[in-house]
Amino acid sequence: MSDRTILIVGTYDTKEDELGYLAQVIRGQGGGVLTMDVSVLGEPAMPTDYSKHQVAEAGGASIAEAIAGEDENLAMQIMARGSAALARRLQAEGAFDGVIVLGGSMGTDLALDLCAALPLGVPKYIVSTVSFSPMIPTERLAADVQMILWAGGLYGLNSVCKASLSQAAGAVLGAARAVETPVRDRPLIGMTSFGKTVLRYMVPLKPALEARGYEVAVFHATGMGGRAFEALAAEGAFAAVLDFAPQEVANHLHGSAITAGPDRLTAAGRAGVPQIVSIGCYDLIDLVGWHERPEGLRDRPAHAHNRLITSVVMTAEERRGMAKALCERLAQATGPVVFLLPLKGGNEWDREGGPLSDPEALAAFVDAMRAECPANVTLVELDAHINDPEFSEAALQVVDGWIAAGLLPRA
Structure with missing residues (x-):
């Protein structure tokens, strides 16, 4: 049995190989995995634990509405709102111990909302092609979020991006095992x-x-x-x-x-x-x-x-x-x-x-x-x-x- 469960979030219609690699590394280290799809247009080859339809519904909308708007920014905001709400509920229920979100600029925009919705002490990792960029405003960063630059990861797996992904997978699992969550035994x-x-x-x-x-x-x-x-x-x-x-x-x-x-x-x-x-x-x-x-x-x-x-x-x-x-x-x-x-x-x-x-x-x-x-x-x-x-x-x-x-x- 796995000792800690990591929620993996990303667009499974376009980045299924990369997200699957993260899951492979985490499971190989003895961790458990839950998957959440935040794509809009396509379908993943294999079902995820939480589908894009569940995510959109948690955001007060539907995938059909996201597509009908014909605006990728508004569609991703629906998914950001939904993934944040769903992740917050799942964490409160004890469903996972840490989260890792993978993406480019679109996925990072969503990841910032999701991580900000989780309390201090829940390991939060964003693997992004725009990590540390000045386009990321400080007010959107969760208090204890970690970011890893996804070098060479814009499209498809390769030896360069595997180096980043494997480190990120190990980091979030290690953090979930090691974290000492705040204890409110004193004011x-x-x-x-x-x-x-x-x-x-x-x-x-x-x-x-x-x-x-x-x-x-x-x-x-x-x-x-x-x-x-x-x-x-x-x-x-x-x-x-x-x-x-x-x-x-x-x-x-x-x-x-x-x-x-x-x-x-x-x-x-x-x-x-x-x-x-x-x-x-x-x-x-x-x-x-x-x-x-x-x-x-x-x-x-x-x-x-x-x-x-x-x-x-x-x-x-x-x-x-x-x-x-x-x-x-x-x-x-x-x-x-x-x-x-x-x-x-x-x-x-x-x-x-x-x-x-x-x-x-x-x-x-x-x-x-x-x-x-x-x-x-x-x-x-x-x-x-x-x-x-x-x-x-x-x-x-x-x-x-x-x-x-x-x-x-x-x-």
């Missing part, structure tokens, strides 16, 4: 931050919160980290969030490729999760370090963190816009929100006399926060820098107050 607090050189509050806060009985997960707020943070907040995984590094909001507003998408700083609020929010690196726009800077940002003070990421400083007017954007998002929150506003700065480089210090622009942001702060947000001003001990102490005071008031579970 989880989500925190956003950067490295310890620029934001340091996580160093005292993590052990202090753990001493209170909470589990703490710190997310690197550089695009994908914020995306994972938002996805888990939307699932209701967090008892509370300490969202102290909202810089991805600025990145998105200014068109940076380093973005968590347009919904950053919204999921916890929609879910009613208690939030403490602050200004870690609020004044910076992250850019891909090896890209040429946009014309309007070329002469700005900047910090090259490494060859991958460079952060440029926002003007006073841009910081006013940032304050407005933060407040607009927080105004939608249905749970308690406290905004900690350290008046002496939001990252190690902007301290008085620091290389990116701009006191006038900081003052403009502070004034805008005071003016724009919505009624549902408690604004707490601190005569401190975000990296000072006073900031972390203030955050813990809020947490302790919420525990005492019953807004946070006692761990």
Whole structure:
């Protein structure tokens, strides 16, 4: 008997040989297989466990409707919707332990929806001819999805693409065997931050919160980290969030490729999760370090963190816009929100006399926060820098107050 079952998804009318090879490798390693056909026009030579008709029905349509639309994009969206819904139901029923989806650009579009529908901890592998392409938006990536480039795999089996397919088959089966799925034995607090050189509050806060009985997960707020943070907040995984590094909001507003998408700083609020929010690196726009800077940002003070990421400083007017954007998002929150506003700065480089210090622009942001702060947000001003001990102490005071008031579970 197989110890783990892998759901294999693809267009069995055109890629049956490749999908069959994946199944062969998985079975050869002692795994079990379920198959799902997401094709539209053709029929597979052999029946699959879940047919294209079942997929379309799960998407609220039929194959006949998908064909009648005479639009391959709309047809694939029907199949994407259906495969995501069907996979979500099957996983909840315990039918499979991991999923692997095979495709070109069409199949990848579908795969992104399917994987995003599955919870964190379910191994998700996309084998694609467009893996890692800039055409794939970060906001569509599941928090723990894995991608493998399907080299030489556009049409038919060969020794080149078998190298990719066999690795992918082994990877998803190995992941399904090895994965330690999250156990909610302690309330989880989500925190956003950067490295310890620029934001340091996580160093005292993590052990202090753990001493209170909470589990703490710190997310690197550089695009994908914020995306994972938002996805888990939307699932209701967090008892509370300490969202102290909202810089991805600025990145998105200014068109940076380093973005968590347009919904950053919204999921916890929609879910009613208690939030403490602050200004870690609020004044910076992250850019891909090896890209040429946009014309309007070329002469700005900047910090090259490494060859991958460079952060440029926002003007006073841009910081006013940032304050407005933060407040607009927080105004939608249905749970308690406290905004900690350290008046002496939001990252190690902007301290008085620091290389990116701009006191006038900081003052403009502070004034805008005071003016724009919505009624549902408690604004707490601190005569401190975000990296000072006073900031972390203030955050813990809020947490302790919420525990005492019953807004946070006692761990």
